[in-house]
Structure formats: structure tokens, C-alpha cells
Amino acid sequence: MSGRDRRSVGELLAECDLSTRGLLINPDALDAAAMVRAWPEVVQAAHELLGALPTAQRVIRPGEGGADLTVERLHLMATAIDTNLRHRDWPGEGPADDMLLTVAGNLMRAHDLVHRHLRGTSTPAPAVVADATAARTRVLHTLYVGSHAIALAVRAQVRDVQVRDARARPDGVSARQRRTQLTALRFVLTRLAAFEQVAGAEVYRYFPVATKGEHREAPAPDRLRTALAGWDVEAHRTLAAAPSMANLTELTRVQTTALAVTRVVLHAAAVHHAIDPHMHQAHLEPSLTAAESAWGTLHGTLRDLTGHAHRAVHPHLRTAGAELVHALSELVLDGTAVADPDTIAARTDLTAAARTLTGALESPHQSSLLLLDAALDPRTRVNARGAHHLLTRLVAVPGAGVLASPLDAWVDPADLTACRDVAPPAPIREAITRQIHTVGGTSQALAAASTAVTTPPIAAVPDASTRTPPQVARSLHLTGPAPQRAAGHVPR
């Protein structure tokens, strides 16, 4: 097996950031001495990487010094700590912290990649500069969090030494060792506080805003279409062959997500006039919201009836669902924020994306027709406790067919105690059936609204008696959609 590292600079830096943040999860488990030994390696690697990152003016050549004064300062501070500690007994010789060494290794690897990639470049493009700025911010954040983690570990060790000191019997040698260790620990603590302050001041100026310029691959043009088609096929196959609650829960979850993301993309398309804004606002948006809500409610019911041990989704459905969610999220997410319409427009061809998504809005209706058979399949089982909770809620719903009397138990108490899977009680079947009908109705309305958006315009033919040459010419050259006219075709 090849051990070649295929991670990009972005992935390496994200992992560094993640690793140092991971150190903060369990500060009691940190080894201060090991971390202090590894820290100079991390700062050295960060210094070299930041020195190699391009700026707006130029690409830094090998051997040239970068003009990043903050990083220069941090590097000098770390070097000074290391030099000072070489003359002390603590931390002495010993192992270095594995996690920090991995961070240093990732930073060095990123440095090599940057050098190799920018070797022939003289003036970096704006996108490259934005990506470099994001990389710098991520590295500084890594240093900031890393120094904080070491400070926590050192502080814990100071407390530990002080406790041991208080408990120990008078002993000249060990007391002197403890005093020496305490002096070194306090020295490190003071210097790390300064380091953290310098790094933190820089981080808080830019983080996380500057990471928004991080380079990301443009979505592959056909990915969305392929993912939607793959999902549709797998959903139909699974509903026909394996209508388990796990599969129904997965299907409704992904379908709700697809509708929610479609809503966001079509909103961006309307803002940028890739689809008719009036048509969108008047018909498509309300239909989408209604369908999303109906699918979400059905999903909530199925989810609450399915325990974690029974969430084994058919692998093909899971793969298709994961791919669809990936394809959709790369359109609408910007880092961890929701992308604004301009960002979505810059990232993808909105006209094509809107056409693909509206074309797929027929699919929820088709799925909803199969859902009922699947949900009412005699093999369907639900979690006894989940069923009991839902029945308790249905007691408050008039006409749900559930009596409040404790003598009319729909779920066998023995099944409830053992948390067994049971056949859905009649009121639950009815509740699911009602929700599936709502899903079917809203999905049908949505399919109709999407058809109206995608229907080619029918050019108005003027009455022959009043037709004049200029009008004929205009009607022959109408090219764009005529949504207002198409709006009249929405089936009610």
C-alpha cells in the first residue's frame, strides 16, 4: 500500500487547527514537559511556512525572509524559551508530545507543497492571496490554541508540584529539585502568556473572517444532476425491496434536506434573475416551504419511532444520500456559514443549477406515492417506547383515536419495559398515513409549481384583425420565459 500523503495545504492546516483544539478537550491528560519539548519544532515549522506564503505584492522565493513581523516575533519568543530551558533541569531530556510533532510535520509538509506549487509564479492572483491569508490565519490560530494548551498543562504541573511540596517531608535534595522545577515552570508560564497574547491579538483581528477566502474547488458541473438521479433510483429500489423504518427515516431525512437546500439555491437564482423572481415568490417558495415542512414532520415521526440500534440503512441508499447531501452542501455552505446569493452565483451556474433542481422537484411526489405502501408493510416494526411517547402525544389530538384511559394500553407493558420492537399500533399507523397524505399533497403542488417555472412560454398570439407588422415581429422574437403567463397554468 502506498504511504504517499495526498492531503492538500488546506487539509493539512485544518488538521493542525483541529489537533491543537483537541488538546484542550482533556487538559488533565496533557504532559507539560513533552509539550514544551515539542513546541519549538511547531513554531519553527509555522515560521517557515508563513515565510513561504505569497503576499499581494510578490511570491516569497526560497531563502528570502518573509515580512511577517508577528510571526517573526513569535518565532523569536519560542526560540528564547527553548534556549533558556536548555540550561535548566526541567523539562530535560525525554519524549516530545506526539500530537504536537504531528502538527509540526503537517506544517512542514504544507511548506513543501507551497514551495513546489508557487515555484514558477511571480505575481500571485487575488484568489491565491486570499487563500494565503486564510492559511496564515489558520496557522496563527494553531499557534495560539497550541500555546494555550501548553500553558494549561504547565499550570496543572505547577499545582501538582506545589501539592507534592506541601505533603513531602523535609528533604534537602528533593525540595531543591522541586524548587528548580517550579522556577522553570513559572518561567515557561510567563513566557507562554506573552506568546499567547501576541498570537491572540493577531488571531482576533482576522479569525474567522479571513478564513472565508480559503480556496475551494468549484463544484463539478454534473455532480448535482448525477447525485439527484442516483438518489432517485436508490430511493425507489429501497422502498420496493427493503421498506424498513431505518430506510424510511433516511429517505425522509435526505428528502427534507434536498428540499431545504433547493429552497436556498432557488432563492439565489431568483435574486440573480436566473428564474423569474415573481414566479418564485408567488408559487415556488410557498410550495417548497409547505413540502419541506410536511416531509420534515413525517421524518420527525419516523425518527422518534426508530431506536439507534435499528438505524441500519441500506448501504446503497446511504451512499446515494451522502453523495446528494455533499453535492447540495457544496452549493450552499461557505465554510460553516450559509452562503449568500452572490457567493452561490459566483460558485455555480445558477440557471443550470435551478433547471436541475426544479426538474428534480417531481421526484418527491413520486417517492411519496411509494411511501404509503412501504410504511404500512406488515414487516414494519417500531420501537415500543417510541410508540408509547407518540401515543401519549396523540392523546391530546382530537380524533386521533387514542383514549387517555390507562386501561386501554396500545403497547404491551412487557414490550415497553424491554424496549422491544413492535408492530405499529393502529393510531400510529393512522398518524403516519395522515402525514404521508400531507406529504403527497404538498409534493404534488410543488411538482406543479416547478412545472410552471420550467414550462416554455407560450407566446401570446394577437388577434389577426389587430395584428400589425411590428407586433408580429416582436412575437416571433420572444425568447425568454414568460412566467406571468405561465403562472396561470399552475394546477390548483
Added chain:
Amino acid sequence: MSTPPRTNRPTVVAVPNPERTAALNDLAAALLALGDDASKAAQSSRDVRLHVVACQAEHLAADVLDLLPHGPTDDVLPEGRGLASSANAAREAFHEPAARPLPQSLAASLGWLLDLAEAAAA
């Protein structure tokens, strides 16, 4: 020197590590709970990130369980602890040393999911 026949080689049997198994089970359970809480929150919000978290958490939980010889040990129902709380629990389970090493792409996806969940919960 001749190479010994393959059939005579001692078979290397992977010994299950109970600590790692438990840590991965905890991680999968925390991810399922995160997915459930995100999907509950999505029912009363228009934030599309909640839907993405709901789906990804469930898919990644299944990927984590694929590393184990069997499925989840407990049949837990969605508890509804709240998104922020379940995101914290999932991050703790993710950083549990006994759960490491995870496949690189899975670890990266989990890191991104937790960042997204925390941002959506904020």
C-alpha cells in the same frame, strides 16, 4: 533458502480492543444523538445547516460503526438534549484517544461536521 509455503504461516488474527470498541460505539451514539437533535431543531428553523448536520451525522455514525464488527450496543431513542449539548458530547467522543486512529478522510469529515454543528448551534 526456500520460502515456506503460505499455508504453514501462522495466521494473524486481529484482536478486538475493548477500549477502542467502546470509544467508537460512544462516538457513533454521540453522532446519532447529534443528528437527531439537528433534525429536531430543523423542524422549527429555516437554517439549512441543521439539515446538513442531521444527514451528515447519521451517515458518519454509520461509517464509524462500519469500523466495528457489530452495530450499536444500546437501542437508544432520541433524547433531545439540545444541539449545543449534543455537539459538545460528539466533540468529546471524537477527541477520545481510545477512538484513534480513525481513517484520515473520516476524521476530516467528522472535524468539519462538528465545526458546522457548533456554528449552527451558536
